[in-house]
Amino acid sequence: MILTLPELITPDELALIKRLAGTVAFTDGKATTGELLQKAKNNQQIPWNHPVMKEISAVVMQALGRCDAFMGIAHPRRLAAMLVSRYQPGMAYGLHVDAPIMGEPNHVRSDVSFTLFLNEPDAYQGGELAFETGSGESAYKLPARSAICYPTGQLHRVRPVEQGERLAVVGWVQSLVREPAVREMLYDLSEAREHLIGKEGTQRALDLINKSYFNLLRRHAEP
Ligand SMILES: O=C(O)CCC(=O)C(=O)O
Numbered sequence: 001m002i003l004t005l006p007e008l009i010t011p012d013e014l015a016l017i018k019r020l021a022g023t024v025a026f027t028d029g030k031a032t033t034g035e036l037l038q039k040a041k042n043n044q045q046i047p048w049n050h051p052v053m054k055e056i057s058a059v060v061m062q063a064l065g066r067c068d069a070f071m072g073i074a075h076p077r078r079l080a081a082m083l084v085s086r087y088q089p090g091m092a093y094g095l096h097v098d099a100p101i102m103g104e105p106n107h108v109r110s111d112v113s114f115t116l117f118l119n120e121p122d123a124y125q126g127g128e129l130a131f132e133t134g135s136g137e138s139a140y141k142l143p144a145r146s147a148i149c150y151p152t153g154q155l156h157r158v159r160p161v162e163q164g165e166r167l168a169v170v171g172w173v174q175s176l177v178r179e180p181a182v183r184e185m186l187y188d189l190s191e192a193r194e195h196l197i198g199k200e201g202t203q204r205a206l207d208l209i210n211k212s213y214f215n216l217l218r219r220h221a222e223p
């Protein structure tokens with residue numbers, strides 16, 4: 001399930017992330033990419049192991065932790081990796097799937113990917129995050145401070161930036177729940193539960209949905 005997370009961070013958090021990122025020299029994105037994606041990846045980044053990413057990651061992880069939608073779909077267990085990426089005119093990231101194991105030498109499985117947009121959509125032309133669907137692509141370009149998350153196994157790309165600058169935090173988390181389809185069922189059940197809470201005459205339905213939600217999570221969680 002592809003889920004947008006509107007206004008994930010506050011204006012103060014955005015300012016802090018941009019200030020921290022502004023103190024660092026970006027490097028070629030190809031540096032942290034395997035042979036297969038060398039041609040596809042054309043951007044600049046602050047790599048996940050740069051010291052400044054500790055501070056930036058802490059801000060973003062805190063924001064994700066207070067976001068009900070993210071917690072509901074991702075059931076995060078631990079962070080696999082996070083970096084800041086920058087696309088200037090002519091840069092793009094061709095169609096790809098991200099590495100399944102990240103964060104050497106910790107071997108963290110990447111289950112859920114996210115992109116947190118740091119620049120407003122009118123600050124650059126192009127640069128949409130696009131997913132392959134059965135009938136073409138679905139593309140997203142969100143306001144600054146908003147994020148999108150999706151199962152890491154999805155084919156995706158960043159369309160070429162033609163003008164201006166696209167700046168984003170991208171990251172990957174390992175989930176307690178490995179299967180995207182199970183995460184989606186859990187998300188739907190918890191949303192159904194929310195709809196019933198406080199409604200007259202729905203106690204039995206609420207109890208059964210709650211039972212299924214908890215038991216599905218118990219069945220699939222790998223702590
Ligand atoms: O910047 C994005 O929205 C996604 C970038 C991406 O696909 C990646 O870094 O693997």
Ligand SMILES: [Fe+2]
Binds near residue numbers: 096097098156
């Ligand atoms: Fe990617």
